[in-house]
Amino acid sequence: MAGRLPSVHRCDFMKTITIATAAALAGCATVVPTPPPDPSVLAAGCLGADVHACAKVVRYYISPANLPGMSVDEQLTRNDRTDVNGKQIGANIVTVVVTLKYVTGYTSTEGVDLFYDPSYRVTKVSVPLALDPIVAHTAADYASTGSWHAALIAGGSRCAPVG
Amino acid sequence: MYKLFENKVKPSMTWGKKEYNITDTKAETSTMSYSKDFQVCGDLKMSYATSHGVDTSTITSDNPNGVYVNQILTFSRWPMAASRP
Numbered sequence: 160m161a162g163r164l165p166s167v168h169r170c171d172f173m174k175t176i177t178i179a180t181a182a183a184l185a186g187c188a189t190v191v192p193t194p195p196p197d198p199s200v201l202a203a204g205c206l207g208a209d210v211h212a213c214a215k216v217v218r219y220y221i222s223p224a225n226l227p228g229m230s231v232d233e234q235l236t237r238n239d240r241t242d243v244n245g246k247q248i249g250a251n252i253v254t255v256v257v258t259l260k261y262v263t264g265y266t267s268t269e270g271v272d273l274f275y276d277p278s279y280r281v282t283k284v285s286v287p288l289a290l291d292p293i294v295a296h297t298a299a300d301y302a303s304t305g306s307w308h309a310a311l312i313a314g315g316s317r318c319a320p321v322g
Numbered sequence: 323m324y325k326l327f328e329n330k331v332k333p334s335m336t337w338g339k340k341e342y343n344i345t346d347t348k349a350e351t352s353t354m355s356y357s358k359d360f361q362v363c364g365d366l367k368m369s370y371a372t373s374h375g376v377d378t379s380t381i382t383s384d385n386p387n388g389v390y391v392n393q394i395l396t397f398s399r400w401p402m403a404a405s406r407p
Contacts, residue, residue, distance in 0.1 A: 206366065206399055274398075283398040291372055291393045292327050293335070301324040306395055310323055313397030314363035318323065 195219070204315030205281045210235070210273050213281045213312075214255045217271045220308040221257040221286075224268045228256040235279070251275050259289045259305065271312070284313045323362060331357045331370055340375070350377040361400070369396045 196215035205213035214231045229237070231253050238249030254270040261267070274283035286309035295301045310318040338354040352375035362368045374391040381388040 204363075206397065283396060285394050285396040288393045288395060291391065292370070293332065293372065293393075295324075296328070298324055301327065304393075306327065307323060309395040310363060310366075310368075310397070314366050318363035318366075 200315075202316045204311070204313050204317065205273065205284050206313055208281055210253050210275045210279050210281055213273050213284070214253065217255045217257065217273075217286075217312055220312050221259070221271065221305075224256040224258045226256060226268055228254075231255075251277075257287075259287060261289050284309075286312060326360060326362055326368075327370075330360055331368075348377065348379040350379070351375045352377070362397075365399055367398050367400050370394070371396070 194215060196219045197212050200208045200212040201216055201219065205216055208216075211231050234249075234253045238247070238251060238253075240248045242248055251274060253273045253275065255273065256268060256270055259267050259269050269287040271287065272285040273281050274285075276282050286305070288305045288309065290300075290304040292301060292304045292306055295304055301307070307318075335355055335357045338356075340351055340353045343350045343352070352373060354371065354373045356369065356371040358369035358371075360368045370393070372391070372393040375389075377388045377390055379388070380390050
């Protein structure tokens with residue numbers, strides 16, 4: 160079955176994503192209608208943009224999950240907490256919970272992870288795909304993977320055209 | 323983008339070995355594979371990772387064997403790229 164939430168992975172990169180996604184899913188905020196993204200951020204892509212603006216771009220391209228989840232502000236507040244030694248507890252990652260729709264009609268709740276710097280600018284974006292590009296060969300196959308939307312989220316119009 | 327994946331990402335995949343993890347509460351097999359650091363969309367760096375296996379903690383009524391497959395594209399900038407204002 161494609162697209163299940165990861166449980167255990169073998170590198171820190173994937174582990175970080177798993178932890179952040181699980182934490183976001185554990186939140187209790189209500190899902191609200193998504194406001195349109197800033198056109199300039201939509202055009203330029205998420206990298207270098209404010210994490211809030213990037214989250215709107217993600218929700219523009221991929222359907223938000225119809226599930227409770229922590230808002231961006233709630234996740235930032237959680238991440239910024241410090242322990243008794245003054246060390247930041249959370250990693251600089253915000254997860255936008257989305258619904259991936261597969262060609263089979265199956266849907267799955269996944270997380271798009273936004274890594275950010277101390278000024279809350281996005282430095283890295285990890286996007287789950289609805290279909291493994293490894294099994295894709297034709298343009299239609301690749302379109303089904305969602306890889307194009309992933310590129311648009313990260314890079315905006317600089318990633319056009321398709322091909 | 324699609325040609326990049328077909329002609330560069332796929333051929334350079336590093337295929338991981340199956341790993342086993344059995345604890346008091348679950349059993350799992352997993353295989354992690356990846357291909358990383360491709361220039362795309364001008365100054366962007368793209369990496370791809372896929373993970374699949376069987377995990378008893380993911381068993382549900384519609385997934386009785388606990389099979390999972392995940393694939394992720396990650397984008398960042400090359401270190402030399404300037405940040406946007």
